[in-house]
Amino acid sequence: MTDFFDDLCIDDTYDLGAHTFSRDEILRFAEKYDPQPFHLSEEAAAETHYGRVIASGWHTASVFMQRFVATLKASEERARADGKTPARFGPSPGFEKLRWIKPVYPGDTLSYSQKVTGKTESRSRPEWGIVHSDMLAHNQDGELVFSFKAIVFVERRGS
Amino acid sequence: MTDFFDDLCIDDTYDLGAHTFSRDEILRFAEKYDPQPFHLSEEAAAETHYGRVIASGWHTASVFMQRFVATLKASEERARADGKTPARFGPSPGFEKLRWIKPVYPGDTLSYSQKVTGKTESRSRPEWGIVHSDMLAHNQDGELVFSFKAIVFVERRGS
Numbered sequence: 001m002t003d004f005f006d007d008l009c010i011d012d013t014y015d016l017g018a019h020t021f022s023r024d025e026i027l028r029f030a031e032k033y034d035p036q037p038f039h040l041s042e043e044a045a046a047e048t049h050y051g052r053v054i055a056s057g058w059h060t061a062s063v064f065m066q067r068f069v070a071t072l073k074a075s076e077e078r079a080r081a082d083g084k085t086p087a088r089f090g091p092s093p094g095f096e097k098l099r100w101i102k103p104v105y106p107g108d109t110l111s112y113s114q115k116v117t118g119k120t121e122s123r124s125r126p127e128w129g130i131v132h133s134d135m136l137a138h139n140q141d142g143e144l145v146f147s148f149k150a151i152v153f154v155e156r157r158g159s
Numbered sequence: 160m161t162d163f164f165d166d167l168c169i170d171d172t173y174d175l176g177a178h179t180f181s182r183d184e185i186l187r188f189a190e191k192y193d194p195q196p197f198h199l200s201e202e203a204a205a206e207t208h209y210g211r212v213i214a215s216g217w218h219t220a221s222v223f224m225q226r227f228v229a230t231l232k233a234s235e236e237r238a239r240a241d242g243k244t245p246a247r248f249g250p251s252p253g254f255e256k257l258r259w260i261k262p263v264y265p266g267d268t269l270s271y272s273q274k275v276t277g278k279t280e281s282r283s284r285p286e287w288g289i290v291h292s293d294m295l296a297h298n299q300d301g302e303l304v305f306s307f308k309a310i311v312f313v314e315r316r317g318s
Contacts, residue, residue, distance in 0.1 A: 033221040035228055057251070058224050062192040062217045069194055092216070092259070094307075099253035148253075 004087040004157040005129030008116055016067040016112035021055050023106035029059040054103040060110070060146050061098070064135060067112040090128055090153025095135075098148035102139070110137040110145065117149070128153045163246040163316040164288030167275055175226040175271035180214050182265035188218040213262040219269070219305050220257070223294060226271040249287055249312025254294075257307035261298070269296040269304065276308070287312045 030039030034056035037044035045053045072089065079086040104110065118132035131154045137146035189198030193215035196203035204212045231248065238245040263269065277291035290313045296305035 029221075032225070034224045056224070058217070058221045062188075062221065065215070065217050066192045066194075094256070094258035096257075097253065097255055098257065100251070 003154075005119065005131065005154040006157040008119060008131060008154065010116055010118060012116045014071065014114040016064070016071045016114055018109050018111045019063050019067060020109040021059075021063075021104055021106060023053065026053060026055045026059065026104075026106055029062070030056050034058055050103060053106055055105075055108075057100040057146075060100065060104055060137065061148075063110070064112055064137065064146070068114070068135075087157075088155040090155075092150060092152055095151060096149040100146060102143055102145040104139070104145055108145075109140045111139075112137050114150075122153070125153070127156055129156050130154075162313075164278065164290065164313040165316040167278060167290060167313065169275055169277065171275045173230065173273040175223075175230045175273055177268050177270045178222050178226060179268040180218075180222075180263055180265060182212065185212060185214045185218065185263075185265055188221070189215050193217055209262060212265055214264075214267075216259040216305075219259065219263055219296065220307075222269070223271055223296065223305070227273070227294075246316075247314040249314075251309060251311055254310060255308040259305060261302055261304040263298070263304055267304075268299045270298075271296050273309075281312070284312070286315055288315050289313075 027040060030036070036056075038048040038050040038052075038054055039045075039056050040053075042053055045051065076086040113136050115134045115136065116131060117134055120130040120132070122128050122130055131152050133150045133152065135148050135150050136144060139145050186199060189195070195215075197207040197209040197211075197213055198204075198215050199212075201212055204210065235245040272295050274293045274295065275290060276293055279289040279291070281287050281289055290311050292309045292311065294307050294309050295303060298304050
């Protein structure tokens with residue numbers, strides 16, 4: 001995670017950790033940001049084509065970010081404990097192709113991961129490289145439920 | 160908003176309403192889902208390249224959903240009050256090209272909107288059409304700060 005651009009390899013995969021979605025957390029996120037019947041209560045969800053409560057897709061996405069930041073912080077701390085300087089990450093300009101592939105139900109545990117798919121040197125900012133990644137979430141049955149293609153600026157070694 | 164697929168026109172724009180991002184709300188979202196220094200406190204943000212607190216991009220996106228659902232509900236209620244049956248919307252399979260274009264600061268008011276950019280008939284599901292839209296957010300200075308390209312299934316008339 002805190003490798004410099006130059007040290008990252010295509011197909012490297014980083015484990016971003018797991019998160020179990022409680023019913024309470026799903027309902028609280030939905031009340032605030034996505035109050036559709038299939039996110040709000042079992043009674044309301046029963047009358048929709050989902051049949052039961054599922055997490056808001058934006059909740060699944062926000063928890064990705066929680067896992068990404070937590071993993072980055074832990075990795076930075078490990079690097080510092082080893083006397084190394086962790087690589088800096090720049091802001092993300094956005095991403096491509098976000099997909100909600102399968103519903104996330106209360107009690108489901110999603111394992112998030114990052115797979116490096118490409119690297120581009122930045123001409124305009126030579127101290128940074130652009131890392132292309134697939135961000136993924138699999139449920140407890142190993143099914144891919146969520147993915148998107150991210151672009152992140154990562155510091156180059158010796159900059 | 161609750162028009163049937165057949166009645167929607169390319170370039171139609173729907174106002175999804177505005178939202179003012181309070182500092183408290185920005186910090187609370189970030190503590191839970193995106194605890195990076197430039198989202199957590201003015202003191203921590205001052206030491207980053209942003210210089211001050213900005214909203215998490217996932218917060219800006221989640222508030223889009225809040226505005227979208229609220230607008231849809233209000234529109235459905237108006238249609239029913241007029242004795243009309245509102246068109247149904249299907250689940251979104253995902254989206255393309257999300258961009259965080261400019262930072263969102265505490266006190267900023269974002270105006271969200273949806274612009275129809277394309278329509279596709281669904282062969283596999285003849286009772287639904289696929290509507291392609293640009294989802295946009297402009298700040299109080301009229302600057303575009305956030306956008307993505309969405310795909311939504313919308314019911315066809317007479318289905």
